Amino acid sequence: MLRNTLGIVNIEGNNVHFGDVMKHRGVQAFGFLGRYRLIDFALSNMSNSGITEFQVYMPAEMRSTIQHVGTGKHYNINSKRGTLRLLNSATDPNSVYRHDINAFTENIHYIEKSTKDYVLVAPSYFIYSQDFSKVMDDHIATDADITVLYKNVSDAKENFIGCQTLKFGEDRRVAAFEENHGKYKNRPVSLEAYIMKRTTFIDLIKRANKVSSLYWLKDILRDTVDQYKIMGYAHRDYVACINTTASYFNTQIELIDQDTRKLLFKHDWPIHTQTSDSSPCLYGPLAEVKRSLISNGANINGQVENSVIDRDVIIEEGVVIKNSIILNGVTIKSGANIENAIIDKATKIIHPIDIKGSETSPSYLKPHQII
Structure with a gap:
């Protein structure tokens, strides 16, 4: 020690x-x-x-x-x-x-x-x-x-x-x-x-x-x-x-x-972090999630594949997210297609839009934006 x-x-x-x-x-x-x-x-x-x-x-x-x-x-x-x-x-x-x-x-x-x-x-x-x-x-x-x-x-x-x-x-x-x-x-x-x-x-x-x-x-x-x-x-x-x-x-x-x-991550070697009292993730009847990490407090109604979804993220019906990092408090409304992107915290995507980057150059949206 x-x-x-x-x-x-x-x-x-x-x-x-x-x-x-x-x-x-x-x-x-x-x-x-x-x-x-x-x-x-x-x-x-x-x-x-x-x-x-x-x-x-x-x-x-x-x-x-x-x-x-x-x-x-x-x-x-x-x-x-x-x-x-x-x-x-x-x-x-x-x-x-x-x-x-x-x-x-x-x-x-x-x-x-x-x-x-x-x-x-x-x-x-x-x-x-x-x-x-x-x-x-x-x-x-x-x-x-x-x-x-x-x-x-x-x-x-x-x-x-x-x-x-x-x-x-x-x-x-x-x-x-x-x-x-x-x-x-x-x-x-x-x-x-x-x-x-x-x-x-x-x-x-x-x-x-x-x-x-x-x-x-x-x-x-x-x-x-x-x-x-x-x-x-x-x-x-x-x-x-x-x-x-x-x-x-x-x-x-x-x-x-x-x-x-x-x-x-080792079972005998915890990685400590600040805890959150968020409720468990809520999946709607049309939610489709594949091979992703979804945090507590998220509300998923769209399609999520091979992505990381942070706390308190709202993904509405009709949204498609692939190979992306969505940080905490983001809201994505129907019609958005997101692939190879990083969406920073508290951003609101309220209009139908395609946001697509690449693995070597992912698209990035700043925090607190309205798109």
Whole structure:
């Protein structure tokens, strides 16, 4: 158990590119599978591993993260023995200083005054389930300065673009960090989750600031790879990187499959989230639903196939939805045909319309629109 470890949920990296899609909220707060937010996975992995002290570094668009995380009680963060701090630095979404080293530097006093000996730093845009106590055991057994979690993937040409990959020397020691440009199919991809001594972490922050005011944590790790004993720990189960609109869309469509979901969700490793008191989904007499994930509170009277339907969505008779993500509170009236699309929250589609994208470029409707 990691009771002597400070858990830090990092901001999204410079390899995360969503453009105007859902720009009103940070990636941490993106809805996922009709029930979760992306940050739920990082916080649940840490909490389940025994961490009791948390720092969540938020982007400029922080409101949705604050509303969802709240006091952290739904992550089993004990209010008497645990602490949770929601922190941010750059409040301008266009600032060049929107990077993690700047965020850590502006809140360094919270890191320095922690009584924990170790830190675990992980972002929220990688989706997986991991017992980090096993990573810590390996970290100690190998006498590593830093241990990085990684995944051997076979789709690095199409996915994980811009992520760091690892080059190994002897005995799993990391010899170099390299950026994935999609040149090779099989690559060991860093999940940007690091375990190290808290003093080592503080030293890296200070060293990064001496090199460049625009450095990221992964930049200083790349520069100092030969100065620290950095070891790799392989994650063996399902991993997804949510760093583009296509990956956000395709990962959810992929996880509609029950066998694939079982690779991510483990019966002994719950992914905690904020609960809702919505009533069960209501299916009308003409509803036709195939291979989809439907959340509580939805009212389905049309056709839904291979889609994710969030809470409190209303789909009227005569609507056809295929291969789409419909976020909470959306209303779709008769005559709409939607395929390969993301419809953001509280949008109302009240006129007959065809909205069709593709798997690589899904159509996107902003929240609170009337179409």
